[in-house]
Amino acid sequence: MIATVTLNPAIDKIIVVDEIKNFSNNKIKQIKLDIGGKGTHVSSVLSDLGLKNVATGILGGYTGSILESLLGKKNIQCQFIHPPNYETRTSYIIIEENKNNHFMLTERGNKVDEKSINELVEMIIKLSSSCEFMVFSGGVSPGFNIDIYKKLIELANKNGCKTFLDASGDYLLEGIKARPFMIKPNIDEICDIIGHRPENIKEIVFHAQKLIKSGIKVVAVTLGSDGSLIVSENEAFRIYPPKVKAINTVGCGDVFFGSSIFKLYHKSTLREAFKFATAVSASKAMKLMTSEFDINEALRLLDDVLIKDV
Amino acid sequence: MIATVTLNPAIDKIIVVDEIKNFSNNKIKQIKLDIGGKGTHVSSVLSDLGLKNVATGILGGYTGSILESLLGKKNIQCQFIHPPNYETRTSYIIIEENKNNHFMLTERGNKVDEKSINELVEMIIKLSSSCEFMVFSGGVSPGFNIDIYKKLIELANKNGCKTFLDASGDYLLEGIKARPFMIKPNIDEICDIIGHRPENIKEIVFHAQKLIKSGIKVVAVTLGSDGSLIVSENEAFRIYPPKVKAINTVGCGDVFFGSSIFKLYHKSTLREAFKFATAVSASKAMKLMTSEFDINEALRLLDDVLIKDV
Numbered sequence: 001m002i003a004t005v006t007l008n009p010a011i012d013k014i015i016v017v018d019e020i021k022n023f024s025n026n027k028i029k030q031i032k033l034d035i036g037g038k039g040t041h042v043s044s045v046l047s048d049l050g051l052k053n054v055a056t057g058i059l060g061g062y063t064g065s066i067l068e069s070l071l072g073k074k075n076i077q078c079q080f081i082h083p084p085n086y087e088t089r090t091s092y093i094i095i096e097e098n099k100n101n102h103f104m105l106t107e108r109g110n111k112v113d114e115k116s117i118n119e120l121v122e123m124i125i126k127l128s129s130s131c132e133f134m135v136f137s138g139g140v141s142p143g144f145n146i147d148i149y150k151k152l153i154e155l156a157n158k159n160g161c162k163t164f165l166d167a168s169g170d171y172l173l174e175g176i177k178a179r180p181f182m183i184k185p186n187i188d189e190i191c192d193i194i195g196h197r198p199e200n201i202k203e204i205v206f207h208a209q210k211l212i213k214s215g216i217k218v219v220a221v222t223l224g225s226d227g228s229l230i231v232s233e234n235e236a237f238r239i240y241p242p243k244v245k246a247i248n249t250v251g252c253g254d255v256f257f258g259s260s261i262f263k264l265y266h267k268s269t270l271r272e273a274f275k276f277a278t279a280v281s282a283s284k285a286m287k288l289m290t291s292e293f294d295i296n297e298a299l300r301l302l303d304d305v306l307i308k309d310v
Numbered sequence: 311m312i313a314t315v316t317l318n319p320a321i322d323k324i325i326v327v328d329e330i331k332n333f334s335n336n337k338i339k340q341i342k343l344d345i346g347g348k349g350t351h352v353s354s355v356l357s358d359l360g361l362k363n364v365a366t367g368i369l370g371g372y373t374g375s376i377l378e379s380l381l382g383k384k385n386i387q388c389q390f391i392h393p394p395n396y397e398t399r400t401s402y403i404i405i406e407e408n409k410n411n412h413f414m415l416t417e418r419g420n421k422v423d424e425k426s427i428n429e430l431v432e433m434i435i436k437l438s439s440s441c442e443f444m445v446f447s448g449g450v451s452p453g454f455n456i457d458i459y460k461k462l463i464e465l466a467n468k469n470g471c472k473t474f475l476d477a478s479g480d481y482l483l484e485g486i487k488a489r490p491f492m493i494k495p496n497i498d499e500i501c502d503i504i505g506h507r508p509e510n511i512k513e514i515v516f517h518a519q520k521l522i523k524s525g526i527k528v529v530a531v532t533l534g535s536d537g538s539l540i541v542s543e544n545e546a547f548r549i550y551p552p553k554v555k556a557i558n559t560v561g562c563g564d565v566f567f568g569s570s571i572f573k574l575y576h577k578s579t580l581r582e583a584f585k586f587a588t589a590v591s592a593s594k595a596m597k598l599m600t601s602e603f604d605i606n607e608a609l610r611l612l613d614d615v616l617i618k619d620v
């Protein structure tokens with residue numbers, strides 16, 4: 001079994017307008033609700049690829065119940081902790097169709113009480129003893145300590161689970177101390193780790209290899225539309241994505257992360273896994289919804305994904 | 311008693327960010343919920359000015375219950391019709407603090423079933439027999455015919471109620487056929503009435519006087535930051551507002567409308583009523599929330615409001 005952990009999930013509200021005029025009342029053409037939050041996005045991707053999975057983390061209130069129903073529709077098993085008086089946050093993704101533009105507005109999320117955090121720790125201990133893979137992904141609700149990912153990953157590692165981390169800032173810096181199996185930093189998160197903006201790919205490889213030496217098995221660095229860089233003990237390679245016409249790139253990182261984990265769960269090599277993840281992510285970029293992709297389109301795009309050793 | 315009728319109310323969600331970066335994830339600094347929808351805004355203004363009032367119209371679902379609780383907190387008596395499976399819409403007002411910019415995104419609203427429309431008609435008949443003033447304001451949910459305001463205003467007029475209309479498009483064109491006591495078109499709505507964009511103030515006055523001859527008693531045309539133009543059987547005058555530093559001009563029209571009605575309810579002259587309304591509306595422009603104003607600030611601004619006959 002595979003489980004995802006989301007400490008600050010969200011509902012994604014996708015709002016489509018023709019074009020925004022400032023100081024004006026702009027009519028919404030279309031509004032859609034989707035699963036939001038990084039870990040829950042990964043769950044959605046795994047489920048869309050046909051892999052049953054469990055979603056856990058923190059969730060509550062009216063928006064929480066909508067999110068649970070969206071996850072349920074995808075046959076994702078929900079085992080969330082529900083803090084009292086806690087309302088799951090909403091992220092707003094605004095799409096300006098005429099300008100081929102989009103941007104996201106994200107709420108910070110509500111504070112989680114200590115009792116609920118303790119319940120979550122118990123849930124992670126329980127789940128990681130019955131799961132092979134556990135995915136920790138996304139920002140953290142106020143109330144958690146910065147070492148929360150470190151603590152949870154240590155517990156899961158101890159139970160023999162392969163752990164995956166996608167986080168940023170202090171949560172990432174603390175989290176990597178627990179030596180997760182794989183991390184997926186983007187370029188900003190690599191800056192968090194190195195302490196400055198790397199000058200070139202060579203410098204990123206150098207720091208990724210330092211992380212590998214510390215005990216992390218795979219470092220997958222996403223570079224936006226420039227693809228990704230994968231480093232393990234035995235190899236380092238860059239992946240160049242196919243050129244596609246993007247509609248909404250929000251969620252591409254989660255789709256990339258989720259589909260690489262899907263392949264690794266099915267014992268693929270790193271090259272196979274990340275080539276596949278790149279194609280699925282390119283398909284996602286062409287879709288309106290934040291975790292939507294077309295697997296047949298992704299399979300057609302596979303041939304246009306290039307891999308080069310670095 | 312005074313009643314407001316809102317056929318498509320909303321929750322106003324005010325989202326404050328530093329500045330929006332396109333193709334990016336922008337963190338929300340502050341989020342606030344306020345009463346939305348034009349008629350319910352008028353109720354809020356009347357209540358803030360100390361005038362008890364009844365709000366009726368169409369409302370439902372989770373957002374509807376939030377709106378009723380916001381209205382209740384202002385001591386506004388709620389007598390809404392609740393269609394089954396109907397969810398009150400949300401309007402998003404995005405404030406970019408660093409750029410001193412704002413814009414609004416509005417949902418269209420959900421369809422109202424025929425049974426609920428009939429219930430509303432009964433409610434209007436009942437309420438208008440016990441109210442002196444009835445205010446019809448704002449857009450209309452799908453499901454209503456375009457002559458809905460005409461029909462409701464005729465019923466209220468018949469019961470001896472003074473009726474006030476703020477609408478646009480076909481709803482306005484049909485509504486004025488019922489000869490409400492007062493209408494408050496903005497410049498776009500005047501275009502709806504005339505059929506083209508007027509060349510100058512003189513042309514607006516000419517058409518307003520035609521409306522007066524048809525039986526409407528007061529035509530108040532709002533001109534944005536250029537103030538307003540008031541026409542009745544006996545007079546025609548322009549009002550020039552004080553210069554203020556605007557933060558959020560969304561809702562200024564409703565505050566203007568509501569505070570003029572408040573004064574007319576208390577038997578003020580047209581000049582007194584609209585001078586006061588202009589000052590209150592200027593105070594509103596300096597506030598974040600869509601129906602917020604400071605009455606003391608408004609009273610200080612009164613001296614800076616100019617009136618000139620046209």
